[in-house]
Amino acid sequence: MEYKVINLLQTRELKAKFTKSEESILDFIEKNFDKIPKYSVVKLCEEAYASQASVNRVCKKLGFKGFSELKYSIEQDLEKMESSKSLSINNTFFYIENINFQDVQGIAEVIKENRKILIYGLGASQITASYLQRQLLYLGFQAI
Template sequence: MLSEMQSKLPPSERKITEYILENPHETISLTASELGKRSSTSGAAVIRLCKSLDLKGFQELKLRIAGDLQKKGEQGFRDIEPNESPLSIIEKMTNNSTKTLQESAELLSLDELNKAIKAIREARNIHFFGVGASSIIAQDAQQKFLRIDKTATAFADIHMVATLVANAQKGDVVVGISFSGKTLEVAKILMLAKKKGITTISLTKYGSSLVTELADIKLYTSATREPTFRSGATSSRMAQLHVIDILFMCVASQQYEETVKHLDETRESIDFLRENVNL
């Protein structure tokens, strides 16, 4: 979080971030006032930094730092090498995916997640939208929510999405998916939705961005940078799918009996299609 946000913070908060990244062990034993003095800022600036990171206070920041220090033996994200063995690639890809999922889980705000769950549960229609690799995530989300009787769309064509939003009403939800948070098409769709008073949800990497600024509800994935050899946005795709799965399971859990009923009906329909029937 600190590494991702560092360049976007005001000068005083940037100084504190630099001190924390260089002296994490010392930081967890300091008060906000002491950290302010050590970083040539102030205790008030430390509290502002916590707010910029969407943390409840300095104590939560210290707990997160302490938690990260416990992981110091973990391997970071690793790229593949020329002519690398399949066994080595299996190990690297598994490590990268596992690390991404863990970081994404830690970055999910329960408050924002609960808002998203409520919005999805109450939605008349849900419109998922992403560009490129993120459009695959939108299609996955549509498939999941259709199975539990939620009216959901996931068009890859921006003109079709704009048409849907133009005819949407209050009570609908638009979910914009963009790992970078900078995808102009996604931002414009959210802008159209906001003009109509429609609830908007963003799914991006952690940090402030064009897309998150336009969303009423903000869901984040790990901000860890992809290895240079991305192969179809591997880590970011896994993180986005993970958050969609969490959102789906939360909605399903809160309407458990109804969900089971719809899933059973869906399964029966698919089984019927697979049967050899004389038409």
């Protein structure tokens, strides 16, 4: 999922050079990311101990016309994050509800009988496969 602001703040891979005060504004925005859409520029300046001119320079160096556009983009990022989180939660519930425990019991019995297990994982699944292999080795199974 492509975020406009949070990726810029976290990676800091920007062409523009930032002064120390501008860096502190970026740090404040990153730490208070979810609160920024509710802030006015004056409140941000008070909380971040910065001037309005510095805030506007930061916004322009980030590629926005001003603080209002930055706020709007942060709000969009937050909505994308929330929808992504909800989608992940819904997918998890879907998979849990659709587990066929009778099949799982059958697989467990086959594993108990053979005691030799080949596990395959690629990419992020490799981490889970390695963990499962280690746990099965602890239990006395031959797992590769």
